[in-house]
Structures are given as C-alpha cells and as structure tokens.
Amino acid sequence: MSMDRLERQLRFILEIDKLKSVYRRTYLVDGTRRENSAEHSWHLALLAMILSEHANQPLDVAKVVKMVLIHDIVEVDAGDTYIYDDQGGKAERERLAADRLFGLLPIDQAREFRTLWDEFESGTTAEARFASALDRFIPQLHNYHTQGRSWKEHGITPERVLSRNVEIADGSAKLWEWTQIIIERAVAEGLFTKS
Amino acid sequence: MSMDRLERQLRFILEIDKLKSVYRRTYLVDGTRRENSAEHSWHLALLAMILSEHANQPLDVAKVVKMVLIHDIVEVDAGDTYIYDDQGGKAERERLAADRLFGLLPIDQAREFRTLWDEFESGTTAEARFASALDRFIPQLHNYHTQGRSWKEHGITPERVLSRNVEIADGSAKLWEWTQIIIERAVAEGLFTKS
Numbered sequence: 001m002s003m004d005r006l007e008r009q010l011r012f013i014l015e016i017d018k019l020k021s022v023y024r025r026t027y028l029v030d031g032t033r034r035e036n037s038a039e040h041s042w043h044l045a046l047l048a049m050i051l052s053e054h055a056n057q058p059l060d061v062a063k064v065v066k067m068v069l070i071h072d073i074v075e076v077d078a079g080d081t082y083i084y085d086d087q088g089g090k091a092e093r094e095r096l097a098a099d100r101l102f103g104l105l106p107i108d109q110a111r112e113f114r115t116l117w118d119e120f121e122s123g124t125t126a127e128a129r130f131a132s133a134l135d136r137f138i139p140q141l142h143n144y145h146t147q148g149r150s151w152k153e154h155g156i157t158p159e160r161v162l163s164r165n166v167e168i169a170d171g172s173a174k175l176w177e178w179t180q181i182i183i184e185r186a187v188a189e190g191l192f193t194k195s
Numbered sequence: 196m197s198m199d200r201l202e203r204q205l206r207f208i209l210e211i212d213k214l215k216s217v218y219r220r221t222y223l224v225d226g227t228r229r230e231n232s233a234e235h236s237w238h239l240a241l242l243a244m245i246l247s248e249h250a251n252q253p254l255d256v257a258k259v260v261k262m263v264l265i266h267d268i269v270e271v272d273a274g275d276t277y278i279y280d281d282q283g284g285k286a287e288r289e290r291l292a293a294d295r296l297f298g299l300l301p302i303d304q305a306r307e308f309r310t311l312w313d314e315f316e317s318g319t320t321a322e323a324r325f326a327s328a329l330d331r332f333i334p335q336l337h338n339y340h341t342q343g344r345s346w347k348e349h350g351i352t353p354e355r356v357l358s359r360n361v362e363i364a365d366g367s368a369k370l371w372e373w374t375q376i377i378i379e380r381a382v383a384e385g386l387f388t389k390s
Contacts, residue, residue, distance in 0.1 A: 006373060009245050013333075014340060016241065017224040020234045029212040039215045042237035045264050046211060050204050050304060062257035065264075069240050109245060138208075145209060178201060 005106050012104040018076045025082050025154065026139045031146045037072040037080060040138075044068035047134045054174040055133075057126040067120045067131045070113055074098050083136075083164055084156055094121075123170075133171025137179060140165070144182050148191030158183050158192050200301050207299040213271045220277050220349065221334045226341045232267040232275060235333075239263035242329045249369040250328075252321040262315045262326045265308055269293050278331075278359055279351055289316075318365075328366025332374060335360070339377050343386030353378050353387055 020038040028035055048064040072080075077097035081090045102113045120128050140161065143151050151161070161183055169176035186192060214233040221230045243259040267275075272292035276285045297308045315323050335356065338346050346356070356378055364371035381387060 006246075006249065006369065010336065010373075013238070013242060013245065014224055014336065017238065017337075020223055020230065020238075021225065021227065028215055029209050030216065032216065035215065036234065038237045039231065039233040042233045042240070042264065043208070043212065043215075045237070045240065045260075047208060049261060049264070050208065050300070051201075054201065062260070065240075065257070065260060066244060069237065069244070069260075105245070141205065141209065142212075174201065178205075 008104065008106050009109070012101070015101065015104055016073055016076060019073060022072075022075045022080055024080050025150050026142045027146045027149050029142055029145045031149060035142070037075050041069055041072050043138060044071075044131075044134050047138060048131065051134065051172075051175070052130070054172045055126065055130040056170070056172055057130075059126055059130055063116075063127045064131050064134075067116055067127060068134065070117055071120050071131065071135065073101055073113075074117070076101060082154070083139075084154060084160060123167075126171075129167075129171040131171070133168045133175055136165045136168050137172075137175045140179050140182050144186050144191065148186055151186075151191065152193050155193055158187050203299065203301050204304070207296070210296065210299055211268055211271060214268060217267075217270045217275055219275050220345050221337045222341045222344050224337055224340045226344060230337070232270050236264055236267050238333060239266075239326075239329050242333060243326070246329065246367075246370070247325070249367045250321065250325040251365070251367055252325075254321055254325055258311075258322045259326050259329075262311055262322060263329065265312055266315050266326065266330065268296055268308075269312070271296055277349070278334075279349060279355060318362075321366075324362075324366040326366070328363045328370055331360045331363050332367075332370045335374050335377050339381050339386065343381055346381075346386065347388050350388055353382050 020036050022037040023034045024037060024040060026035050027033065045065045045068050048061060048068055052059050052061045052064065074094040074097035077100060078093040081087060098114060098117055102110045105113060119125055120131055123129055123132055143149065165179065168179055215231050217232040218229045219232060219235060223230055240260045240263050243256060243263055247254050247256045247259065269289040269292035272295060273288040276282060293309060293312055297305045300308060314320055315326055318324055318327055338344065360374065363374055
C-alpha cells in the first residue's frame with residue numbers, strides 16, 4: 001500500500017472538517033447557538049442506532065448510520081439549504097459538490113461514498129427512507145425544546161411543518177405519529193407565531 | 196410497543212445534545228475555534244469508515260463506527276480531560292457518567308451501549324484498539340494544520356506527543372508511522388515551542 005493512498009484519504013478527512021463550520025437554522029436544545037452540520041450528523045447517527053426499531057421495515061442499521069454520517073458532506077461546498085426556503089438549484093449544487101468532495105478519495109472509496117449518498121438522495125430503499133425520516137424528525141424536537149425559536153424566526157406555521165415533513169411517515173409511522181403530537185403540543189403552548 | 200419506550204429513547208437523545216457544548220483543546224483545521232466532542236465524534240466515525248484498511252488486524256468496521264460515536268458521551272457529565280493533563284479521577288468520573296447517561300435508555304439499549312463503551316475503554320479488542328488509535332491520531336493532524344496551536348498553548352513537546360500517543364501503534368502501525376512523520380515535519384517547521 002502506498003503512502004499516496006493514505007495521503008488522499010487524509011486530504012478528504014481534512015477537507016470535510018469544514019462541515020463543522022456550516023451552520024443550520026436549528027438551535028441546540030439548550031438554545032445557546034445554532035447547530036452545525038457535522039454535530040447534527042453525529043446526532044442523527046445516534047438516532048439511527050437507537051430508533052431503528054421504529055422503522056416501517058427491517059433495516060441494515062449500519063448502513064443507515066453510514067448514510068447519515070455522510071449525507072451532509074456536500075454542504076462543505078453547497079451550503080445548508082433551509083427546508084422551508086426555495087430549493088431551486090439545490091440538487092445541481094449538491095451534485096457538483098459530491099463530484100468534487102467524494103472525488104478526493106481513492107477511486108474505490110469515492111464510488112462507495114457516492115453510491116451511498118445517491119441512495120440517500122433517491123429515497124428508494126428502506127434505509128434511505130428511514131435516514132431521511134430521522135433528518136426531518138430531529139429539528140422538530142429541537143424546535144419544540146427551544147420554544148419554537150427557529151419556527152418563529154422564519155415565520156413557519158404548523159401547517160407548513162406538517163406538509164413539508166410528511167415524508168417522515170414513509171420511513172417511520174411511529175415517528176410521524178410522534179411528530180404530530182409534538183406539533184399539537186407546540187400549538188397548544190403558543191410556540192408558533194400567530195399568522 | 197409503548198410510547199414510554201420511545202419517550203425514554205428521546206430523553207437520552209435530548210440529553211446527549213449537550214455533548215455539542217463540551218469543548219476540547221484541539222482547534223478546527225481552519226483554526227477559527229476549538230472543536231467540540233460531538234463534531235469530533237462525527238469526524239472519527241468518518242475516519243473509521245475510510246481508514247480501517249490500515250488497522251493491524253481485520254475489523255468489524257460497523258462496530259468501530261458505533262464505538263467512536265458513543266466513546267465521548269460520558270463527557271456530558273465528566274467533561275473533556277486533556278490527554279496531557281493529570282488523569283486522576285477521570286476513570287471514576289466517567290464511570291459514574293456512564294451509569295447515569297446510558298441509564299436513561301431502555302434497559303436493553305443501556306446494556307448494549309455500556310458494553311460497547313466498556314470495550315472501548317478496556318482496549319481489549321482489535322476494534323477498541325483501532326478506535327483508540329484514531330482518537331489519538333486525529334489531534335496530531337489538527338495540530339499540524341494549525342501551526343501547532345494547541346501544542347504551543349499548553350507547552351507540549353514533541354517527546355510528550357510521541358510518548359503519550361505510542362498506543363496508536365497497537366491499533367495501526369501505518370498510522371503510527373504517519374504520526375511520527377507529522378511530528379518530524381512539525382519539529383522541522385518550528386511548530387513546537389522551544390523548551
């Protein structure tokens with residue numbers, strides 16, 4: 001094995017450190033600051049390990065874990081696109097980012113990572129649907145526990161939360177049920193701005 | 196399945212969000228701020244996915260990934276202990292933290308997480324030794340790419356780096372070889388404070 005292969009791997013590892021500086025709209029549960037996409041990915045991997053029993057279908061949990069760990073790496077180039085903003089150009093931006101970033105790896109690993117990311121994006125497998133459900137579920141928890149801070153800042157209504165995140169049900173009926181309970185409680189507690 | 200089980204799982208998930216506010220001595224590769232233990236754990240999981248071919252022994256990679264994802268959760272209660280500081284009381288602090296934190300989970304998952312963490316701590320398996328090697332390897336990269344910032348701040352000598360991290364060799368001779376190259380380069384480039 002050549003040092004060249006290890007050097008390529010380390011170049012990728014250094015490059016993705018930038019994901020720790022990509023900030024999302026969601027706040028930490030204690031409200032002290034916005035969350036970045038690297039720590040969010042860590043949190044999602046823990047959700048995958050803990051909540052897989054609530055998936056609609058049997059799963060390869062290790063694959064879901066890997067999928068959520070890499071799903072946001074494209075944001076190093078493409079930035080975070082807020083789910084309630086215009087998604088125009090997002091797919092193309094992220095595709096170019098995937099080309100460049102995964103392309104830093106040795107060719108076999110570049111292919112492996114790209115295949116996993118494409119699967120996540122396509123949502124065609126049970127693992128991809130569950131990974132996406134977790135990704136859409138966790139911000140609802142963060143919002144609820146920060147008195148709806150991010151919802152209020154962006155004028156998001158409960159109707160938009162539910163319509164924009166209904167795909168949670170495709171991955172986990174249980175987590176979708178729980179999402180609806182959270183949103184009901186948030187409405188009752190006045191956590192949404194009156195429109 | 197009762198909602199009670201899901202509620203226990205979510206309580207743990209909310210509690211470990213605090214790991215995003217536990218800061219290490221190491222800086223991000225771009226030097227803008229210190230790194231927290233949640234994003235560090237994400238980075239390590241990627242290292243596990245990418246570098247497992249350099250381990251001394253064949254590995255269950257998925258297990259290494261899970262191990263590094265949970266290895267620092269105890270820091271939510273116990274805080275981060277700098278590798279070059281007095282380690283007195285660390286083991287006991289972290290054991291109590293593991294009792295409380297993993298104890299938030301349903302009993303079967305509490306046991307599973309605790310067993311995995313105990314294995315990491317004990318260093319008795321190939322997976323634990325490789326996970327620990329990654330955990331000791333990555334700060335050398337961060338230090339090298341930030342002009343030795345954390346080494347300088349704490350007056351760490353190259354000799355201490357090498358003696359305190361020699362266990363990298365138990366997990367990966369290749370990464371230990373690379374660590375020595377990095378330290379040699381760092382010395383040549385004046386990245387350590389003159390003692």
